[in-house]
Amino acid sequence: MSTARRAAVNLLLPVVYVLLFIPAGLLTRLFRDPLHRKPDRSATSYWTDTGPTT
Amino acid sequence: MPTALGISAFYHDSAAALVDAGTIVAAAQEERFSRRRHDPAFPAQAARYCLTEAGTKLDDLDRIAYYEDPRRKFHRVLWTQIGTAPRGFGTFRHVLPEWLAWKRRATETVRDRLQDLDLGTVPPIDCYQHHESHAASAFLPSPYESAAILCVDGVGEWTTTSLWRGTGDRVEPVAELRFPHSLGMLYSAFTYFCGFKVDSGEYKLMGLAPYGTPRYAPLIRERLVDIKPDGSFRLDMRYFAFLLGRVMTGRPFEKLFDGPRREPEAPLTEREFDLAASVQQVTEEIMLRLARTARERTGESRLCLAGGVALNCVANGRIVEEEIFDELWIQPAAGDAGGALGAAFLAARAPDGRSHLQQGRDAMRGARLGPGYTDQHIQAYLDSHGLPYTRLSSAELSRQVAAELADGKVVGWFQDRMEFGPRALGCRSILGDPRNPEMQSVMNQKIKFRESFRPFAPIVLAEDAEEYFQLRQPSPYMLLVAGIAEKQRRDTPGQQGARGLDRLRETRSAIPAVTHVDHSARIQTVDDADHPVLHRLLSDFKTQTGCAVLVNTSFNVRGEPIVASPQDAYRCFMRTNIDTLALGDFLLHKADQPEWKESGDWREEIPLD
Structure with a gap:
């Protein structure tokens, strides 16, 4: 990456983060945490079935 | 007869493997040639060696098999950034530029680098899922006609733990656990906290465990990881820092385990011995439960293992000792290097089945698959x-x-x-x-x-x-x-x-x-x-x-x-x-x-x- 391009990327990154990622993150987490960061002690299993559905 | 060159690269322990109709011709890790331990670079020298050993050029191959799906992995990287915003800018600014620049199109980089070898035209490149490659490396060269397959590692695309069934020359998915809930990451967090290098010092932690007493194990179960009876688990991410930065653990983890992490090369204390013993005990408990679930869900009497956690030979020994399965076979290159072999196996299956089964042996030839000297x-x-x-x-x-x-x-x-x-x-x-x-x-x-x-x-x-x-x-x-x-x-x-x-x-x-x-x-x-x-x-x-x-x-x-x-x-x-x-x-x-x-x-x- 050229120095000029790197500088442009470094300037753009915070902008993209603030304008896109933060709102998207806050909005998503209003409904559900995409990373399920807290355990669900009441669940019986965390497996996701991946086999063919019968 | 189908021939494929498998490639794993760009994360950890890059490797190449050449499979000709279900027979391994050659396989090697790049680090052995570059002399850089766990070299993540494109395995140019390993690929060249495999082609030389086979006496073939790229034109003669049917397929290049890449060990994971870069687009799905990019999807996980993006969701992790969205999920952690606004706290994850530290990783965002390091990770995103390289993903945008080339990592999401890693297969194009693979094509370019192979072309640079000047060994002919690069054949079509197929991508397999990271855990599919592991599962294939665990089962297809194994000595079993059918088996349950368990893959446990840090993370690939989304999957961190997966259960499969292998029959004939197929591996079929059964169930999985997804990022960030990862037994590999849990073990690496303790590796880091005890002052060892992540992705290489895990072996030291396992070696340290018998010196300690597992006095922190109840705390790990209570606060860090919720383990269900069927072996599925979820980490409580409030205690881990790997989503937010380039370290594995932070303050909450330190509070739980009596102070800051041991600095690398500092003297080892009773705390590190006990932490090692504790995380090892929890790891064994999870692996035993996963193995029991694998047996119940597949009905198979033999188990094949792969993924970095399958290098935890103490946990493997426990699975054998508990007699959950009649027999266990573990891919010797259980880590990411083995993904190259699994992908090559998937792309170059023999039309008449897995011939090594007739000899009642596995297909690994004692893992003697690298360069030899006359x-x-x-x-x-x-x-x-x-x-x-x-x-x-x-x-x-x-x-x-x-x-x-x-x-x-x-x-x-x-x-x-x-x-x-x-x-x-x-x-x-x-x-x-x-x-x-x-x-x-x-x-x-x-x-x-x-x-x-x-x-x-x-x-x-x-x-x-x-x-x-x-x-x-x-x-x-x-x-x-x-x-x-x-x-x-x-x-x-x-x-x-x-x-x-x-x-x-x-x-x-x-x-x-x-x-x-x-x-x-x-x-x-x-x-x-x-x-x-x-x-x-x-x-x-x-x-x-x-x-x-x-x-x-x-x-x-x-x-x-x-x-x-x-x-x-x-x-x-x-x-x-x-x-x-x-x-x-x-x-x-x-x-x-x-x-x-x-x-x-x-x-x-x-x-x-």
Whole structure:
């Protein structure tokens, strides 16, 4: 990456983060945490079935 | 007949593997050529080696098989950033530019780099899922017609743990757990917290565990990981930092475990021993539950394992001990390097099934899948450098080396093709006499220049394994830990009650150099068919001493990749206190060698592992 391009990327990154990622993150987490960061002690299993559905 | 070159790259331990209609022609990790441990770079030299070994060019291949799906992985990276915003800018600004620039199109980079080899036109590239590659590497070369498959690692695309069923030449998914809930990450977090390097120091943590008591295990279960009866689990991410930055743990973790992490190379304390024992206990508990679920959900009586956590040979030993399955087979290159092999297997299945099953063996040929050197090549190297040697017949060399081992000498053993996977299995090994109580500290400190607590592994004649170890099945790839047989145990009176590293001074068995503080050993059983040269050496040692066991450690010093070529082996021989070097049929003694001169201190050039 050229120095000029790197500088442009470094300037753009915070902008993209603030304008896109933060709102998207806050909005998503209003409904559900995409990373399920807290355990669900009441669940019986965390497996996701991946086999063919019968 | 379909032929494919498998590639794993750009994260950790890059590798290439060439499979021709279900038969492995060659497989090697890039680190052995580049001499950079766990090299993540594109495996150009490994790929070139595989093609040379096969005597083929890229045009002759049907497929290139890439071990994971970069687009799905990018999807996970984006969701992680969204999920952690606004707290994850630290990783965002490091990670996103390289993903946007090339990583999300990694297969194009693979194509370009292969083209750069100038070995013909690159065939079409197929991507497989990371865990699909692991599952294929675990099952397709295994000796089983059908089996349950369990893959457990850090993370691939989204999957961190997966359960499959293998039948014939197929692997079919059953269930999975997803990022960030990862047993590999949990173990790595403790590796980091105890001051070791992530993705390489996990082995040290496992070796440290028997020195401690698992007093933190209840806390880990209560606060860090919720484990369900079926082995599925979820981490409480409030205690981990790997989503937010380049470290594994932060303040909440420190609060839970009595203060900040141990700094690398700082003295080890009781806390680290106990943390290691605790996370090891929890890991074993999860692995046992996962194995039981694998049995219940597939109905299979045999289990195949892969993924980095499958290198936890203590947990593997527990699965065998608990008799959850009739038999266990573990891919020797269980980590990401093995993904190259799995992907190649998926792309180059034989139309008439897995032919190795007819011989009742696995397809790994003792993992001897890397470069080998002829006696002519070795002699040319020795002669051109004026290095003194004695040339013997293979049988004479074996008897002579056995005699020197019995005499207390440490021998560098360079024979046959190099092993594929992280372990030296008797082709690029340093060997010693396990009966010698001083051998562990001599080999750790004067040969390997590494920590004194680290145990050494035994190799044993397969037919005599029961005589020495409580092992229920063969362990050809040093991936099972089992107890030393009762009759070999020799508890020295008056030494009980020692704690921590003081326990190193206890003598625990007739083979003390390979007996860990809990009377366990990480065993490699050697049979004549897979390893004729090593089998002969062990037989000669047994004839001369009555002992069918040798100490086997990888031919390298701490932080360096295992030696690949005769040049690497000679350099390591001269830098360390190895007494004798057996290079093919050539025997070299340290005392006869010209003085070894190097500019600067070579130990400063090798980064600590």
